[in-house]
Amino acid sequence: MFFMVAEGLVRPAVSCITCQGDAYMTQIPLVEMRGITKRFPGVVANDNVNIEAYAGEIYALLGENGAGKSTLMNILTGLYRPDEGEIYIRGEKRVFSSPKDAIDAGIGMVHQHFKLVYPFTVAENVILGQPTSTFLDMEKVEQAIEEISQKYGLWVEPKAKIWQLGVGEQQRVEIIKMLYRGANILILDEPTAVLTPQEVRDLFATLRQMADQGCAVIFITHKLHEVMAFADKITVLRGGKSVASLKKEDTTQEELARLMVGREFSRKRIPRKPAGDETILKIENLHALNDKGRKALDGVNLELKKGEIVGIAGVAGNGQRELAEVITGLRPATEGKVWLDGRDITNRPPRQIIDAGISHVPEDRLGMGLIPNLNSIDNVALKCYRSQEVGKLLLDTACLKERAAKMVADFNVKQASLYMPVKMMSGGNLQKLLLAREISNNPRVIVAVYPVRGLDIGATEAVHELLMQEREKGTGVLMVSEDLEEIFKVADRVAVMYGGKFMGVLPVEEAEVEQIGLMMAGSPGVGGVAS
Amino acid sequence: MNNKILFLEKRGAAPAYLSFLIALLSVVFALLFGAVFLILTGHNPVDVYSLMFGGAFGSAYGLSETATKAIPLMLAGLGGSIAFKMLLWNIGAEGQLYMGAFAASYVALFHPELPIYIMLPAMFLAAVVAGGVWALVSAVPRAYLGVNETITSLLLNYVAILWVDYLVYGPWKDPKGFNFPLTAPFVEAAQLPYIGSTRIHYGLVIGLVGAVLLYFVLNRSRWGYEIRVIGESQKAAQYGGMNIRRNILLVMFLSGAFAGIAGVSEVAGITHRLQHGLSPGYGYTAIIIAWLGKLHPAAVVIVSFLFGGLLVGGYTIQTAGLPAATVSMLQGAVLFFLLGGELLNRYRIRLGFRKGGN
Numbered sequence: 095m096f097f098m099v100a101e102g103l104v105r106p107a108v109s110c111i112t113c114q115g116d117a118y119m120t121q122i123p124l125v126e127m128r129g130i131t132k133r134f135p136g137v138v139a140n141d142n143v144n145i146e147a148y149a150g151e152i153y154a155l156l157g158e159n160g161a162g163k164s165t166l167m168n169i170l171t172g173l174y175r176p177d178e179g180e181i182y183i184r185g186e187k188r189v190f191s192s193p194k195d196a197i198d199a200g201i202g203m204v205h206q207h208f209k210l211v212y213p214f215t216v217a218e219n220v221i222l223g224q225p226t227s228t229f230l231d232m233e234k235v236e237q238a239i240e241e242i243s244q245k246y247g248l249w250v251e252p253k254a255k256i257w258q259l260g261v262g263e264q265q266r267v268e269i270i271k272m273l274y275r276g277a278n279i280l281i282l283d284e285p286t287a288v289l290t291p292q293e294v295r296d297l298f299a300t301l302r303q304m305a306d307q308g309c310a311v312i313f314i315t316h317k318l319h320e321v322m323a324f325a326d327k328i329t330v331l332r333g334g335k336s337v338a339s340l341k342k343e344d345t346t347q348e349e350l351a352r353l354m355v356g357r358e359f360s361r362k363r364i365p366r367k368p369a370g371d372e373t374i375l376k377i378e379n380l381h382a383l384n385d386k387g388r389k390a391l392d393g394v395n396l397e398l399k400k401g402e403i404v405g406i407a408g409v410a411g412n413g414q415r416e417l418a419e420v421i422t423g424l425r426p427a428t429e430g431k432v433w434l435d436g437r438d439i440t441n442r443p444p445r446q447i448i449d450a451g452i453s454h455v456p457e458d459r460l461g462m463g464l465i466p467n468l469n470s471i472d473n474v475a476l477k478c479y480r481s482q483e484v485g486k487l488l489l490d491t492a493c494l495k496e497r498a499a500k501m502v503a504d505f506n507v508k509q510a511s512l513y514m515p516v517k518m519m520s521g522g523n524l525q526k527l528l529l530a531r532e533i534s535n536n537p538r539v540i541v542a543v544y545p546v547r548g549l550d551i552g553a554t555e556a557v558h559e560l561l562m563q564e565r566e567k568g569t570g571v572l573m574v575s576e577d578l579e580e581i582f583k584v585a586d587r588v589a590v591m592y593g594g595k596f597m598g599v600l601p602v603e604e605a606e607v608e609q610i611g612l613m614m615a616g617s618p619g620v621g622g623v624a625s
Numbered sequence: 626m627n628n629k630i631l632f633l634e635k636r637g638a639a640p641a642y643l644s645f646l647i648a649l650l651s652v653v654f655a656l657l658f659g660a661v662f663l664i665l666t667g668h669n670p671v672d673v674y675s676l677m678f679g680g681a682f683g684s685a686y687g688l689s690e691t692a693t694k695a696i697p698l699m700l701a702g703l704g705g706s707i708a709f710k711m712l713l714w715n716i717g718a719e720g721q722l723y724m725g726a727f728a729a730s731y732v733a734l735f736h737p738e739l740p741i742y743i744m745l746p747a748m749f750l751a752a753v754v755a756g757g758v759w760a761l762v763s764a765v766p767r768a769y770l771g772v773n774e775t776i777t778s779l780l781l782n783y784v785a786i787l788w789v790d791y792l793v794y795g796p797w798k799d800p801k802g803f804n805f806p807l808t809a810p811f812v813e814a815a816q817l818p819y820i821g822s823t824r825i826h827y828g829l830v831i832g833l834v835g836a837v838l839l840y841f842v843l844n845r846s847r848w849g850y851e852i853r854v855i856g857e858s859q860k861a862a863q864y865g866g867m868n869i870r871r872n873i874l875l876v877m878f879l880s881g882a883f884a885g886i887a888g889v890s891e892v893a894g895i896t897h898r899l900q901h902g903l904s905p906g907y908g909y910t911a912i913i914i915a916w917l918g919k920l921h922p923a924a925v926v927i928v929s930f931l932f933g934g935l936l937v938g939g940y941t942i943q944t945a946g947l948p949a950a951t952v953s954m955l956q957g958a959v960l961f962f963l964l965g966g967e968l969l970n971r972y973r974i975r976l977g978f979r980k981g982g983n
Contacts, residue, residue, distance in 0.1 A: 424863060445866030454864065462860040468853070476865040479850050488845045 756885020
């Protein structure tokens with residue numbers, strides 16, 4: 095398709111124009127994925143997914159974490175092979191056995207984490223991995239880069255070193271790299287995650303320009319307002335399936351929110367006695383920053399009662415993780431207060447918060463919650479190794495072993511041996527061991543972040559049962575979840591998070607799915623302000 | 626494209642015997658590698674190796690020399706292991722050793738009136754503090770500013786060595802020393818006694834006791850548990866409420882203290898004075914020893930004796946007209962093959978078809 099350049103060095107940056115000729119005019123999709131299915135052990139990541147993108151269009155792939163967006167794009171870029179389904183480029187069936195095949199077919203991907211060599215210049219990064227002649231003619235490369243820059247408004251200095259550039263500029267280098275390789279199907283994975291609002295506008299202006307020149311642009315996102323602002327067509331993925339493909343004009347932010355979270359599910363609730371009246375955990379006007387130093391929490395208010403489960407719903411990345419980390423002392427609050435039993439625990443060190451009775455089931459189970467290379471005994475010790483019962487200066491290994499063995503037996507954790515590194519265990523068993531440990535010190539409050547993500551049905555049931563048992567004991571539970579069905583089943587109240595605050599907190603019995611969908615999309619709830 | 630190829634496959638848990646086997650094989654391969662050079666320089670490797678072995682382990686004199694050389698290696702190696710266990714790259718053992726020797730020499734030279742039961746403990750205490758503080762010079766910026774301790778600890782070695790050189794060439798030079806770069810000899814109270822009738826000084830006992838203590842600290846104590854968790858996952862350690870900053874400081878201090886003890890045991894046990902070139906790179910060899918011993922105190926002790934033997938063997942083969950530097954080459958080769966062999970701990974090599982797609 096692309097002629098291999100004899101002098102090897104400069105691949106023409108004109109490929110985007112070439113595609114105008116046939117595909118753009120004749121309305122054959124530039125890229126089409128038909129009936130794509132990809133299974134991994136235990137999960138179907140993509141289940142009969144269809145997408146088609148035309149030249150001249152900006153196409154959004156919308157879905158929550160784990161909806162199968164990345165798998166789908168990894169298939170398109172040749173990293174994975176689909177178990178079923180076909181890929182057509184310009185109406186022609188293609189099989190990609192390696193990323194190189196996909197690049198040759200004109201597909202370029204800009205990953206969320208850039209693949210750039212920091213000490214190298216822009217030009218050196220652009221030709222990295224490209225066939226070149228023996229002697230590099232950097233001037234020619236720089237010239238070609240400048241041509242691309244001008245054409246698409248992607249301004250970068252070809253001689254600059256990557257480490258000297260800001261994040262937005264680095265992203266431009268990634269895009270130029272793809273265009274230089276002759277890509278006319280550009281895929282961007284969460285391209286705005288690292289950008290400022292101004293940079294986001296600039297990026298999409300560039301992408302629009304590229305689409306106008308005949309490229310197809312696909313971007314992966316879970317931000318609804320971006321989709322509405324910048325996309326022409328949208329495919330919503332949920333649970334590995336494509337649930338809808340829509341034109342932007344025909345849809346609304348609210349509809350997209352509903353589609354993302356899904357609407358058909360049972361509203362079966364686990365029967366329970368009413369929650370207590372006594373407030374255990376009080377969160378007042380809490381503010382915090384994310385890892386990049388941007389505002390992640392913007393005034394969160396909540397009162398968690400004794401024996402109550404509050405489910406925190408919302409699209410991932412709206413501050414859920416940061417909220418859990420601030421409560422557990424792993425992230426400083428910039429403003430506001432957290433009270434446990436009337437005692438101010440804001441910005442106390444994690445050790446004091448653990449001792450005060452807050453347990454944490456983190457999102458990152460293996461790595462933060464559990465230590466992969468250590469065995470079950472050492473992992474069980476993580477939260478109790480300071481207590482007097484397991485020894486003073488020296489740890490009482492027999493006592494620790496007994497504890498671990500009891501947890502494994504009581505919580506039905508399946509493992510070959512207590513002395514095996516925990517990384518060898520399955521996800522469900524890891525989570526059971528983690529919960530067992532977090533429950534064992536009789537916490538006042540449990541903060542559980544995506545507690546059943548990636549677990550099979552049996553393990554999910556077991557985790558929910560454990561949380562309910564804790565509730566019966568009077569423990570307060572904050573459960574972050576991306577699954578409304580789970581929240582309806584387990585929680586007493588639901589708090590919907592958007593843009594770092596709660597759009598509303600309301601009893602689950604009174605909540606309507608549409609209403610929650612609206613709040614997830616950023617409309618303030620009618621169900622009342624956070625209590 | 627369906628050629629048969631060699632490829633690597635991730636292993637689950639490596640069996641325990643494997644790391645031992647890899648350590649053993651890396652020594653064997655290093656010897657084979659060295660043999661190539663010996664043949665190229667016109668020597669019979671079998672003769673050279675048996676000469677080395679005989680020199681180091683073949684006589685009572687050789688054995689006692691080997692044990693004497695093993696002492697500083699063992700102490701600095703133990704210090705290295707504890708830092709490496711927490712993924713702190715303290716490669717400043719050489720400098721910490723020199724600073725320990727310097728501080729101990731100060732006590733010995735400027736307070737000669739002290740009785741032996743105060744003199745020796747005071748010298749060791751001074752060495753512990755000096756070695757530990759020298760390590761803290763790189764630990765503090767690491768803990769508070771994230772400065773890479775590998776580079777700072779390495780560069781501080783040269784500072785420490787030159788500081789000792791300044792003293793022995795300058796203010797501390799023995800006026801009766803015929804202008805050699807060394808201090809006056811220590812008084813008798815500042816000399817470590819020998820064990821029984823051997824020529825091995827009591828530093829050996831200190832090293833062995835240190836190894837036992839370190840084993841208990843690392844594997845049985847609450848603090849050792851923190852060190853292991855931090856080494857495995859900082860995120861988990863923070864989540865578990867551990868103070869990482871404080872542990873960086875404590876562990877680096879302890880690591881430097883061990884190297885400092887290696888320094889005092891050299892001046893008090895062997896040279897009986899501070900001198901130029903006190904250590905022929907014990908602090909660097911200790912890094913190899915720590916890794917070859919898989920950071921396990923008992924294994925570090927055993928490997929120290931082997932490397933002590935290698936050094937003594939190196940002196941022996943100088944009689945065969947070979948430079949003692951041959952030994953440095955062998956040491957480097959051991960580390961090289963050991964690191965290469967680490968790959969086998971995590972992956973197994975397979976011959977066959979790689980499954981396409983994923």
